[in-house]
Amino acid sequence: MGVTMNFEQVSGYKYRIPRTGKMRTDAVFYASEEILKDLAAENYASLRQICNVATLTGIVEPALTMPDIHWGYGFPIGGVAAFDPDEGGVVSPGGVGFDINCGVRLLTAPLGREDIARRSKELADALYGAVPSGVGSVRKDVRFGRKDLRQIMERGPEWLVGRGYGREEDLEYIESRGRLPDADPDHVSDRAYERGLKQLGTLGSGNHFLEVQYVDEIYDEEAAGAYGLSEGQVTVLIHTGSRGLGHQVCQEYVELFLEAAPEYGIELVDRQLAAAPIESPEGRAYLGAMSAAANFAFANRQLITHFTREAFESAGLGDGLRVLYDLAHNNAKFEEHGGRKVLVHRKGATRAFGPGNPEVPARYRSAGQPVLVPGDMGRYSFVLAGTEGSMRETFGSSAHGAGRKLSRKKAKKAAKGRNIIREMERLGILVRAASRATVDEEMSEAYKDAAGVVEATHAAGIGRKVARLRPLIVVKG
Amino acid sequence: MLDHTADVGFELEAPTLEALFDAAREGLLEILMQRPPRSGSEERVVELSARDLEALMVRWINELVYLVQTAGFVPARADITVSGQGGKRSLRARLAGEPLDPEAHGWLGEVKSATFHGLCVEAGDGGWRARVILDV
Numbered sequence: 001m002g003v004t005m006n007f008e009q010v011s012g013y014k015y016r017i018p019r020t021g022k023m024r025t026d027a028v029f030y031a032s033e034e035i036l037k038d039l040a041a042e043n044y045a046s047l048r049q050i051c052n053v054a055t056l057t058g059i060v061e062p063a064l065t066m067p068d069i070h071w072g073y074g075f076p077i078g079g080v081a082a083f084d085p086d087e088g089g090v091v092s093p094g095g096v097g098f099d100i101n102c103g104v105r106l107l108t109a110p111l112g113r114e115d116i117a118r119r120s121k122e123l124a125d126a127l128y129g130a131v132p133s134g135v136g137s138v139r140k141d142v143r144f145g146r147k148d149l150r151q152i153m154e155r156g157p158e159w160l161v162g163r164g165y166g167r168e169e170d171l172e173y174i175e176s177r178g179r180l181p182d183a184d185p186d187h188v189s190d191r192a193y194e195r196g197l198k199q200l201g202t203l204g205s206g207n208h209f210l211e212v213q214y215v216d217e218i219y220d221e222e223a224a225g226a227y228g229l230s231e232g233q234v235t236v237l238i239h240t241g242s243r244g245l246g247h248q249v250c251q252e253y254v255e256l257f258l259e260a261a262p263e264y265g266i267e268l269v270d271r272q273l274a275a276a277p278i279e280s281p282e283g284r285a286y287l288g289a290m291s292a293a294a295n296f297a298f299a300n301r302q303l304i305t306h307f308t309r310e311a312f313e314s315a316g317l318g319d320g321l322r323v324l325y326d327l328a329h330n331n332a333k334f335e336e337h338g339g340r341k342v343l344v345h346r347k348g349a350t351r352a353f354g355p356g357n358p359e360v361p362a363r364y365r366s367a368g369q370p371v372l373v374p375g376d377m378g379r380y381s382f383v384l385a386g387t388e389g390s391m392r393e394t395f396g397s398s399a400h401g402a403g404r405k406l407s408r409k410k411a412k413k414a415a416k417g418r419n420i421i422r423e424m425e426r427l428g429i430l431v432r433a434a435s436r437a438t439v440d441e442e443m444s445e446a447y448k449d450a451a452g453v454v455e456a457t458h459a460a461g462i463g464r465k466v467a468r469l470r471p472l473i474v475v476k477g
Numbered sequence: 478m479l480d481h482t483a484d485v486g487f488e489l490e491a492p493t494l495e496a497l498f499d500a501a502r503e504g505l506l507e508i509l510m511q512r513p514p515r516s517g518s519e520e521r522v523v524e525l526s527a528r529d530l531e532a533l534m535v536r537w538i539n540e541l542v543y544l545v546q547t548a549g550f551v552p553a554r555a556d557i558t559v560s561g562q563g564g565k566r567s568l569r570a571r572l573a574g575e576p577l578d579p580e581a582h583g584w585l586g587e588v589k590s591a592t593f594h595g596l597c598v599e600a601g602d603g604g605w606r607a608r609v610i611l612d613v
Contacts, residue, residue, distance in 0.1 A: 073484060073594030073610055098589040098612045135579055135587060136549050195547050205586040206613055244547055247589045251539050254593065255532065271593035408485060408613070409478070437511070437585045477586070 005044040013460035023054040025061040032456040049076040058089025067456035070403040074272025077348035080397040090275035093253040095345035097330040101297035102241030104372045105326035109234040113214040124430040124473045126311035133203040133477040134434025153185040156295035157302035165306040174326040178298030184288025195244030201303035205477030208240045212473035219465040223367035223385045242297035249293045253286040325370040329400035352386035352398035377474045378444025382454045389461030398463035402450035408441045415440035433476035486610035495557045497605040511583025514553040517575035526567040530598040533566045538591035549577040
């Protein structure tokens with residue numbers, strides 16, 4: 001028998017779960033009919049998770065989920081929650097996730113699809129050779145020391161650009177210029193340093209990827225123009241995060257916060273929601289370590305951008321790749337909303353600042369911040385723009401991806417006896433991967449259609465469709 | 478093996494606590510690789526402690542993730558002792574294994590961490606049970 005959940009429809013795609021029990025605020029979620037069916041099919045497990053988030057101290061009305069909501073451990077994926085430091089608001093490592101500043105960076109090339117077609121095999125091999133993607137895989141010619149890593153955690157991509165790994169103008173198009181000011185490497189453990197040193201400039205496995213794509217459709221000419229996107233143009237999408245350094249930071253602070261929470265009178269309905277007051281020594285230490293890991297992740301995508309430029313050049317395609325935008329979708333940041341400073345947790349959600357916001361690069365300011373929504377490797381990804389609606393309703397947040405439809409085991413079963421790499425090749429998509437098992441698990445049909453998420457986001461007014469990107473080359477771990 | 482859309486995990490049963498922790502090692506290796514080694518000549522000793530058995534289980538799995546994915550060492554066998562009570566539980570493991578060889582071991586993909594969500598380690602009918610969810 002199905003489990004019921006008490007919610008009401010506020011408008012077409014917006015629903016409200018009224019505050020009940022230990023909840024301190026209402027919860028709001030965005031869904032289409034289709035998404036609503038998926039939520040019912042999982043007995044509203046992810047909606048129950050956002051209700052759990054709403055029980056945390058100092059939460060600012062309301063707790064939110066984006067249209068790509070799905071079940072996570074503790075916080076749901078697609079969850080957005082803001083906390084007021086002046087009202088005992090908390091910070092929760094589980095509300096950021098293990099992969100701190102997992103995010104995406106989109107590059108544009110001054111090339112058309114036909115320019116790539118002639119050299120796609122060369123380019124695929126060059127990218128696979130240049131960007132380390134399997135477990136333990138590193139570039140032996142690009143090494144950093146412990147002092148370098150400290151600088152990287154403090155200053156992010158800016159430090160790398162100063163060493164020749166990128167261009168000054170890249171920085172302008174990274175969320176917060178890739179440098180969170182609260183970063184404090186002194187709160188990062190030796191173990192996390194060790195893991196970071198071995199993994200800077202690596203893609204990782206699972207759902208992380210590098211794709212060469214082309215712009216397949218433009219929905220908003222004006223915004224696309226501002227972003228420098230045109231039909232048929234080649235783009236590169238990089239999806240990765242802070243690797244083992246971020247995982248280690250999260251692990252250590254979840255444990256610390258589990259011990260600290262009762263001392264601050266914080267009641268936890270789920271241990272993975274372990275939290276401490278923002279204004280406490282533990283809270284400040286985590287924010288310092290988390291911001292350092294976030295800067296590392298921005299730097300990771302910066303170094304991979306440098307490797308990507310090398311690969312394009314070696315395949316005879318020039319080095320004209322420009323950073324369109326780089327954003328985090330696992331993060332916690334201080335921002336001003338409704339006239340007060342709050343700490344916004346986004347776990348599997350994208351910052352989506354609207355038109356006119358000074359945080360949006362000048363060139364894009366009239367259009368709003370680019371919002372990058374990766375789909376699956378067989379279909380498409382999307383570029384959206386932040387809206388006034390996202391500023392008004394979701395603490396300036398929007399969707400971040402498609403979400404899985406099949407478990408990894410079910411995907412493997414569905415791939416049995418098939419050659420997914422060859423199937424993709426028949427669709428005109430070249431795949432280079434360290435592990436065939438990863439490709440099977442990540443096959444297109446293992447994911448929900450990202451278009452469903454994007455349509456709901458657009459219709460709800462918390463993001464505006466700008467362009468669709470189709471894959472040509474996929475590099476996986 | 479638990480089979481959830483977004484994450485993976487395992488449910489374990491063993492006659493002793495030591496066997497339960499060893500089963501977690503085996504479960505983790507099954508998630509990481511298709512052909513985990515059964516023996517190895519390299520040795521390592523791991524010593525961990527935590528305030529309860531559940532936190533100790535999370536630490537144990539995360540230590541193994543670190544050993545495999547960062548140190549490149551696959552613990553093929555473990556000789557485990559669990560000690561302590563109440564507010565402090567400790568684990569000592571003598572590990573035998575070999576260097577990670579992604580190709581030979583049939584590497585499947587990285588694990589980010591063990592989580593505290595839905596975690597349980599408890600005594601059952603004549604033995605021990607555990608449930609662990611991993612972020613992959």
